[in-house]
Amino acid sequence: MSETVTALNGAVWSKGIATITEAPLQGMITLRGDLSISAIKKAAKTATGMAVPGPGKATVDGDTGLCWMSPDEILVLCPYSQVAETLDKMTAVLAKTHALAVDVSDARAVFQVSGPLARDVMAKLAPVDFSADAFAPGMFRRSRMAQVAAAFWMPDADRFQIVCFRSQSQYMFDLLKVAAQPGSEIQKP
């Protein structure tokens, strides 16, 4: 198999108030189905070893995890190299269930915004309350960032992981750079 690349080849920018990084290849599988039935739960568990999180939540450990997308959709995260294998396992579990599991790894780009002021950068782009008591690790939110759809969560207290469409990756990267431009702290030091 030929080498696979991310949209921006792992671009990094750290000249501003937070560091912007394009994450390496991330396996992503869209799983659609009735989240309350056991086959779906089992498929998710088979893929990640994790239980399906509730609305507004994500369970993520490194590049493996489950994100609650909608009442009938889970985003399954797995190592990029294991997507085909994981899909096969899920498909086997779902053989007799009305469900849809499909590889979307290449359809997306993943970015990280990191640093103590990462919340400021996010709050300039998404109409979401990013104060520490409103958004914290473990939570998952789909919204818009400026003019494009995005989903995000916090791997830890100083870091956001953002998923957007691959075709919009350059826009997202440029957008994050503008939002993190030097001197744009909300509370000046």
Added chain:
Amino acid sequence: MLILTCPCCGQTGEETEFHAGGEAHLTRFGPGSSDDDFEGYLFMRENPKGVHFERWRHVYGCGKWFHAARCTMTLEVFGTYAAQTTEPPQELRDKISAKRPGWSWGAFS
């Protein structure tokens, strides 16, 4: 700019996360229907001053359609509820009656 709570994912978001989808609870008329019924389905809409039922989609969020009951005068949102229904839930209708006694909309009151 409105804020709405999506009943499908539970998120409360500003209007820019949503997409308005026009009047709720339309009955579809297909092949074989009368011209009047089809015209009503395709073109005729409520335009109330007051209580109104609308469709919205949480387009930047969970992607789901839902219904909202709203006052077109004050923009008060009485409640949001699932799209998979042909009429507003009784509980919501009672709540609206408490705030807007005597309201009516289409076949509902």
Added chain:
Amino acid sequence: MLPPVPRPDNMSTRLATHGRLLNKDRAVRFSFNGKQLKGFEGDTLASALLANDQMLVGRSFKYHRPRGIVAAGPEEPNALVNLGVDGKFEPNQRATTTELFDGLLATSQNHWPSLEFDVGAVNAKLSRFMPAGFYYKMFIHPRPLWKYIYEPFIRQAAGLGQAPKGRDQDTYEHYYAFCDVLIIGGGIAGLQAAKSAARTGAKVLVLEQTAHWGGRAPVDGGTVDGLPVDKVVDELVSELSGMENVTLRLRTMGAGVYDHGYVLGYERLTDHAPKADGPRHRLWRIRAGHIVTATGAIERPLSFAGNDVPGVMLASAVRDYVVNYGVSAGDRTVVVTNNDDAYRTALALKSAGLNVPVILDARVTPVDSALMAEAKAAGIRVMMGHGVAKVLGGKRVTGVAVCAQAGEGAVLEEIACDAVAMSGGWSPVVHLWSHCGGKLLWDNDFAMFRPDVDKAPKGADGAGFVSPAGAANGHFGLTEIMGDAHAMGQAAAEATGFAAKRGKAPQGESVDEAPMAPVWLMPQGAGVTLRSKSWLDYQNDVKVSDVQLAAQEGFESVEHAKRYTTLGMATDQGKLSNINGLAILSDALNQPIPQTGTTTFRPPYTPISMGAIGGEARGEVFQPIRRTPMHDWHDANGADWEPVGQWRRPYAFVRDGETVHDAVMRETKNTRENLGLLDASTLGKIIVKGPDAGKFLDMLYTNMMSTLKPGKCRYGLMCGENGFLIDDGVVARIDEDTFLCHTTTGGAESIHGHMEEWLQTEWWDWDVYVANVTEQYAQVAVVGPKAREALERLGGMDVSRDALGFMEWADGTLGGFDVRVYRISFSGELSYEIAVRAGQGQAFWDALMAVGADLGVMPYGTEALHILRAEKGFIMIGDETDGTVIPQDLGLHWALSKKKEDYLGKRAHTRSHMADPERWQLVGLETTDGSVLPDGAYAVALGRNANGQKNVQGRVTSSYHSPNLGRGIAMGLVLHGPDRMGEVIEFPGTDGTTYLAKIVSPVFHDPQGEKQNV
């Protein structure tokens, strides 16, 4: 320190004492109209100009009258200047809200050739011939004069600042903020309300438009709980700064209040420090649980003749300049008032060692109030029942003529002075309260509108979400202000679910003041000569006489009178003029003021920059440009980009020495003769899966999809419920349960949304899931007679005619890439559309270019794609369709299933207009001389319609030069077109020529379809 200079008469100047906001150790250099001037850190541009005796700052809009600084805050109507140069140039900036910085460049505007001498001032001499509505009445006829005389003249003379010519060098951003209680205004009331709200634990955000906390209180003085009010401000700020749940923002104006607690805050980050890093302005997009508008009050001018002569200022502003900036507007200041507050100005001037020759008080009061007594004790002459008949002087006040307020303006004496401090009473700043529907009450005691707290704007839950506090709520003494602010702050927190903490309201101490008396015209019986020199709206040059004329001419509604006279329509939005104007209007209409009402208050409170509104959306990120995985290759290989929605697709790949047209011709020809590659990644790809997937697609497409066999492809049409075409594309059946639907580039998101909508809202009991996998794949169309050979060279799967027939698809590998190959054709050639994972798109493209090198491979763009499909008569959504076209118009009856009982659009197609044989039908068009028909041109018919226009019988929907046929080809919709083959019809072009075109079949190339099926 500036060296002392000898002082001629009539000067404004810097005082040795006073200036609480200045850092007199830090001199700041700036320039005004090229003059190098000095100020201090802490100055506004206005205070620094006054300190340099620059009272004259601009010319008025209509009459070009000399105008000086009137106010000290955002209500300033006159002191609008240009700031900066080139990429930092900005017109119409208020000197009173511009903080001085080293190197500031300001120029005055609206004058020609100079501020001191202005030709347009001749308008002032003609002002009696240019009353309200002058332009409306005068310039309607005759029309030709507009072009040559009126408009050039008006354009030369009119307008305030000029639009910037350079690209804005600064950056801007938005910031989404959330709080329980938002306090707008950082004066004493705002700070106290913030404290009372924050004590409950509520999250509080406080916005103050200036660079300082405390508002007017430190200037006006007084005590709270025995402590001087400036100390109280310091303590409140220090206490609030230490609270975790409180955010304080200076230089941030509450610009507008909108539905459901949405507020825009306008933060000016580097206006005062242009060399600092970071964005210039930040637009705060705030969502608040409850809002307290502690926006203070604005003093009203008095309407007397010559009240616009430079040197006539608001009494409060005169006081502000002395106390805050150590600047005297003049040595001798006459105070004219209808209330007690202006006495504070007289006393402040006196205590700064300046002369107050007289206080002209329009009232007649039985006993002296405390402030009157204090003024008299300070040796100031007070004339009760008197006013200004007129101001003496032209570009600068030289004195006032005194008259009795009750009379018609007989001059009793003239008093020399170089400034006039006027006060017509105070108006609460109700703008933000009113933006979202807060109602107002008329308060007779203070002759003002104030918020009707029982009629607050309603939020998402139906409860009021705005509370006014302090002066903004019509309270003026410190006693009332502190009590009100405490109560409103606490109530706001309670409204958002926090429990009030016990605690005493702070006790403000105020002096008793004598009641004010409304004075709308001075003197009361002023004749027409005086009234036509009594200005209401300084910026738009509206006088008392103009409003009276409007009323006389029947503009009785305040909204009509406003538009007819332009009262309050300037950039200051009538902050000084509105109440005075509608009092005059009410008087003219002989009705009480509340009956006249106010005009509508609309955001923003003061103008905000376009940059702030745009935020980050400029330059590279103006809009999200979508790029395919091969975008960079295209860019490096001559792509001439075409926007297709937000996507950028190569229109053509232009080589050195070629025009774009040359490139299109080359690509089109090469694809028919050799091998073309098209980046088709943008086409929508939607997975539809489930037991009911076939049934669902049968509803969505006009033709039958459920009968499609796995491994096969079928072209399908989609209509909306109203019957019009919305999309088309090839559907591939993957397995029994699964289909993959291709959409147009523009349709990927909308058709995915369309599917979700029907599944969620109508057929929610059908077992179907859909997923938009458009971007998972890079898709390449490999097209041309040598396409198969290229793929065979890559190797890995059988792509022969037998193994992979036309309209079939197969999974496999090619050149080591996992691929899905669709044998479909949008060109009429042998064609494979190949999908690989997006992350390998570029590598796959490279591999195709390499194996095709000696097969004559060339990438081709969207224009070649268009020509190739037009040669075959294939329709294009968006060209042949425009939202009013049905499949029947395009000869696509074959794609309308007769077996299906229902599909979206089927019922609509039976409506009378849809079944009308007079609908225009698709045909091919060939010009008789081989030229290219203009796209969109209409075919004319005999006769004329009711509007006298030529009748039409068709239009061109697509038109190209076909290099393969060596002539122009076109498609069009023509009346009875298919029945008129061979007939020649006329298409007038916009260039005056008429094109003759023959009606032909729309399939120009390979009508039997043999080439695609090899």
